[in-house]
Amino acid sequence: MADEQKTILDVQHLSIAYPISIGVVRAVEDVSFTLDDGEALGLVGESGCGKSTLGLSILKLQRPPGRVTAGKIMYRGTDILSMSDKSLLAMRGRSIAMIFQNPLTSLNPLFTVERHFLETIRYHDAAYSREKALAAVQTILAVLGIEKKRLKEYPHQLSGGMRQRIMIGLALIMNPDILIADEPTTSLDVIVEAGFTELLLELRRLYKLSIILITHNLGLVAEIADRIAVMYAGTIMEIATAQEIFDHPLHPYTQGLINCVPNIRVEQKELVTMPGSPPDLVDPPVGCRFAPRCPKVMDICRVKSPSLREHAPAHVAACWLYGKRED
Amino acid sequence: MRHLLNYMITRILLAIPMVFIMVTLIFVVLRVMPGDPVSAMLGGHAPQRVIDARKLALGLDKPITVQYVEYLGQLVRLDLGNSMVFNEKVSTPIIEKLPATIELTVFGLLVSLGLGIPLGAYAARRRRTGRDFGIRLYANVVYCIPVFWMGLLLQLVFGVFLSWFPVSGRTSPRVDVSTFSHTGFYIIDTLRIGSLAAFGDVMWHLVLPAVTLGIVLSGIFVRLTRANMLDVLKSDYILAARARGIPERRVVYNHGLRNALIPIVTMLGLQFALLLAGAILTESTFSWPGMGRLLLERIYLRDYPVIQGVIIVYTLFVSAVSLVVDLLYAVIDPRVKY
Amino acid sequence: MSSQPQRPPLQAARFSPAGWLASFVRWFSRSRKTYRSEWWIMIAGLLVIALIVAMTLFPHLFTHYNPLDQNAGGQMTAPSAQHIMGTDNLSRDVWARVVYGAQTILGVAIAAALLSAIIGIPLGLLSGFAGGVFDRVLSLIMDSMYSFPGLILAIAFAAMLGPGVINITLAVAVVYIPTYFRLVRGQTLSIKEEVYVEAAHAIGARRGTILGRYIFPNVIATVVVILSLNIADAIMTEAALSYIGLGLPAGIPDWGMDLSMGKKFLPSGVWWMITFPGLMIMLLALGFTMLGEGLAEILNPRLLER
Secondary structure, three states, rough: OHHHHOOOEEEEEEEEEEEEEOEEEEEEEEEEEEEEOOOEEEEOOOOOHHHHHHHHHHOOOOOOOOEEEEEEEEEEOOOHHHHHHHHHHHEEEOOOOEEEOOOOOHHHHHHHHOHHHHHHHHOOOOOOOHHHHHHHHHHHHHHHHOOOOHEEEEEEEEOOOOOOOHHHHHHHOOOOOOEEEEEOOOOHHHHHHHHHHHHHHHHHHEEEEEEEEEEEOOHHEEEHHHHEEEOOOOOOOOEHHHHHHOOOOOHHHHHHHHHHHOOOOOOOOOOOOOOOOOOOOOOOOOOOOHHHHHHOOOOOOOOOOOOOOEOOOEEEOHHHHHHHOOO | OHHHOOOOHHHHHHHHHHHHHHHHHHHHHHHOOOOOOHHHHHOOOOOOHHHHHHHEEEEEEOOOHHHHHHHHHHHOOOOEEOOOOOOOOOHHHHHHHHHHHHHHHHHHHHHHHHHHHHHHHHHHHOOHHHHHHHHHHHHHHHHHOOOHHHHHHHHHHHHOOOOOOOOOOOOOOOOOOOHHHOOOOHHHHHHHHHOHHHHHHHHHHHHHHHHHHHHHHHHHHHHHHHHHHHHHHHHHHHHHHHOOOOOHHHHHHHHHHHHHHHHHHHHHHHHHHHHHHHHHHHHOOOOOOOHHHHHHHHHHHOHHHHHHHHHHHHHHHHHHHHHHHHHHHHHHOOOOOO | OOOOOOOOOOOOOOHHHHHHHHHHHHHHHOOOOOOHHHHHHHHHHHHHHHHHHHHHHHHHHHHOOOOOOOOOOOOOOOOOOOOEEEEEEOOOOOOHHHHHHHHHHHHHHHHHHHHHHHHHHHHHHHHHHHHHHHHHHHHHHHHHHOOOOHHHHHHHHHHHHHOHHHHHHHHHHHHHHHHHHHHHHHHHHHHHOOOOHHHHOOOOOOHHHHHHHHHHHHHHHHHHHHHHHHHHHHHHHHHHHHHHOOOOOOOOOOOOHHHHHHHHHHHHHHOHHHHHHHHHHHHHHHHHHHHHOOOOHHOOOOOOHH
16 A cells, blocks of 8 residues: 555654663654655554654654654655754754644744744745745635734734644644644644634645644544554554544554543443553563553563554554464 | 833832831931940040030930931931031932942943853753853852952952953043043943043943952853743743744744743842842942942941931832833733733 | 541651651652762762861861961961961961861851841741731831842941941841741741641641641751851851951951951952952852752752742
8 A cells, every 4th residue: 555656754663762860761662654645644642652752753853861762764765863953954844844732832922923934934945035924924824714913913812722723824834744733632622623623624635734643532533534553652553544443443452542432322331441551661561561451461462562563454553462473 | 101101100109118118227227226326436435525415416316216207207308318427418429429330230230141141041052961060060159259259359360460450440540530520420421522532441440340240140140041941941832943943043042042031030130139239349349439338438437327328229229120120021021011 | 438547647747856867868869869960069068068167176187377376477478388378468377367267257157047047937937827917017028128238238237236256147147037038938828728737727736836847847948958058148248248347356367357458468469368268258158059059959949940
């Protein structure tokens, strides 16, 4: 399926570690996935599973003292991790853009909306005149449904939903290929969230975006993502199309995750929860990282960690349940 | 604009209790505590008759509460009274010396901000590196250097050994102050008459005292800036700016530093009190003819009305600065509205 | 029902030295790993302090000259093998004066800081705990004093009281009362709202008990930090007062006074008379600052960021 021409981002065996005083946190361990041109990939998992770190590392912006210990991130054939500082600056915002969880704190409180936009444009393309830049800003504001007068306002004068739209506008102003959205709806209320989902779908069509949607919200990911990668404790457990993940989840963790979502069509007496808690990433369990919580755990799971293997067409999972690894 | 005006009026009214408390405190310290100004001034051997006559002349024979009320009444009429030693109004030497102190403190503040803020911001950017450690060490060492010792060292090196700068006074003897003196602010006065030679001389004298004061105070600003910058650099908008491809230097010094400066501005009022205290010692070390020297001179002469007057003017100075700082806060932070 | 034994509220510290020791040892072993550089800063500070304390306790171990002996050597001789820091204008040995001067400044600074703590802490506790008009008036007075240049206050007091070791101590102490008051009052206000204090109210504890047993022990950790930083400040205030001639009667060796003496001979290039006493003031203040900063980082990292 994954045709060479269409792959725009290819993450290969990526590992990220944070040295701290009592040891090394292995936040991301041997993660591989691809993103096709125009595709929306959902990156799903519990908080603290390394999905945000993974998202930031695609821009080479993982928070210090985080360090990439292995792997490559190939964007259109170039490894982002070995780019020069200058190419990195050109890439951020222009090729790959990112929006963050909290629109309230993601805008500089001392800068007007206009200044945020003009600054972004100026550092990417010095050729833009002020007029041309303002015209570009107004085009995007029209798409986002924000009045022109808001340009002169400061972030604290705007509502949460409006700030989120400005954030997206800032991310898209240089017309990037890929948008990484890190928990974009977590701090929005339900009504605003619904509007946001629609907007994201429309922008995706308009700007021909590829999207990496990082979230723990399975509802959101069901509406937007074409494919879903499920992450647990720094590793990817399963990747398949959204339909497959929801209809035929293979990995016990994915199954648990989907069962936790309350379903109004099925009568439930109690909220289903998954017993146990994610492992300590300083000293992760030997073998499969999910083994200590897995309802279907086998002996081998505690000894060797399974690698991602294709168990159905375009459906990979890292689990010993579906056959042994041929070494 | 009307809101701003309202705010200013409220703010000035709020400063009144502080001034009142300091006036009372100083009055209590100087008049009620043991030690009688007149006998101290006339020496221990003056006959009682002479002492009583003098007290009567100065109104010191009245009960202390009456003296206090009378003094407050004077102050309300903006009258600081008369000197006990010289035949002059208290305000005369104060008006003469105040500009020298303002010139010194303003330039001292500029030097300390100019050193402290960039160093602090740089240390925060290079957190936990050798340079960060070095800058933090500088801040702590400099904070622990007594101002007067700093002044003496600079005098020794740049005044005595190298002879680059003068070690005392505001002007050289060859410069005739009377030709330009008008406001008492020599920098303004010399520029007003357009004499570059005199202006140069004034600036040349200002260098060592201002640098002394500035270096010692810069330690505090390094620490404040670094701590605030570290907080600000963790913010989401810094990460968001980086993700938009804004160059690191601009992220740190434009997005970061501007936000980090807000809490520093709010603390400037308190730091200014330290600056004034440092200025007294600097004036003493550099024979700088300002309020601090006046205060010390009159303390040796036991000229209580002038001592009181000087301290009240210091209080007003501190209040005025904290008012300006509050207004400045509104200018740099769009979230603050009065 | 719960089978767990009834335990006292977690934060309500009791007077139990053995318990404190145990928790200190636990805290020590844990924090030494987490705050490696802070420990070194603290230890460096302690070493400097220890050296100077040793000077005050056993001055004869450091020098065999008498600091008041006006025939120790030649007049204003540069540092040499006999006089490692030279001699002053009265032919006294500068090093001996440095060694003996430590007693004055260290004694005054520590006594002054303790005195202001002894006055400021109870006032802060009462004010924060009682609230009302008493609190408002006292806070206004203390805030005014706090925002006013402390040295000027000390100068006024010192000028009125006249020279003397006790008088200079009082003058320095006045400056720092508001520091303790504000700190303790602020902490009292926040601790007052804690659940365990409300619980104590609910079980009918007397106000005095609550203040002494529940609030005061929680305030004390920060007080230790501020005390150390305050001594550093008091050292410089003492030196400043005696430098401008308001501190001590002649005849007591003192670094600040020696500096003002040295100032007179500075134009003739007598560098040793000002270099060494000043260096000592800086080192002593630095020692207490490093101790305080190290403690602050380890005990309560947010304390100094205000």
